[in-house]
Amino acid sequence: xxxxxxxxxxxxxxxxxxxxxxxxxxxxxxxxxxxxxxxxxxxxxxxxxxxxxxxxxxxxxxxxxxxxxxxxxxxxxxxxxxxxxxxxxxxxxxxxxxxxxxxxxxxxxxxxxxxxxxxxxxxxxxxxxxxxxxxxxxxxxxxxxxxxxxxxxxxxxxxxxxxxxx
Numbered sequence: 001x002x003x004x005x006x007x008x009x010x011x012x013x014x015x016x017x018x019x020x021x022x023x024x025x026x027x028x029x030x031x032x033x034x035x036x037x038x039x040x041x042x043x044x045x046x047x048x049x050x051x052x053x054x055x056x057x058x059x060x061x062x063x064x065x066x067x068x069x070x071x072x073x074x075x076x077x078x079x080x081x082x083x084x085x086x087x088x089x090x091x092x093x094x095x096x097x098x099x100x101x102x103x104x105x106x107x108x109x110x111x112x113x114x115x116x117x118x119x120x121x122x123x124x125x126x127x128x129x130x131x132x133x134x135x136x137x138x139x140x141x142x143x144x145x146x147x148x149x150x151x152x153x154x155x156x157x158x159x160x161x162x163x164x165x166x
Contacts, residue, residue, distance in 0.1 A: 059135075060152065071117060075149070080110060082141075090140060098116050098130075100115070115153055
């Protein structure tokens, strides 16, 4: 697939002569399991499975396994003149107890992102419910139809699965 996309690119004097071969080699090694001392490293395959949950416009789908263990969410694409109270009202309609941090560039403008933190032991289940609520949704008090982009702000370390050949 990557080699087809590479073939569609126009030739450029800025690309090194062997760039196509390097990209093809890296793509092949990324997509295939790596054998090393009788073990197959499945990290690359897990990464590819996780990519299927990612959307460039909306962020990480609520059904993704990466939400497991997440206690803090980053919300992007927040309108510049959006007040913190608007986001708090939106979230409080589904989630009664949370902590919102929304950095501001000035008194009137936010930086375009916010963090929501759920600090209890049920945070995992509640975070998935909040992700499902915010998924593909714009700020309702704004005229913009631009949707919020969500993803976990802090990821738990994922276990690496290795299969041993015998």
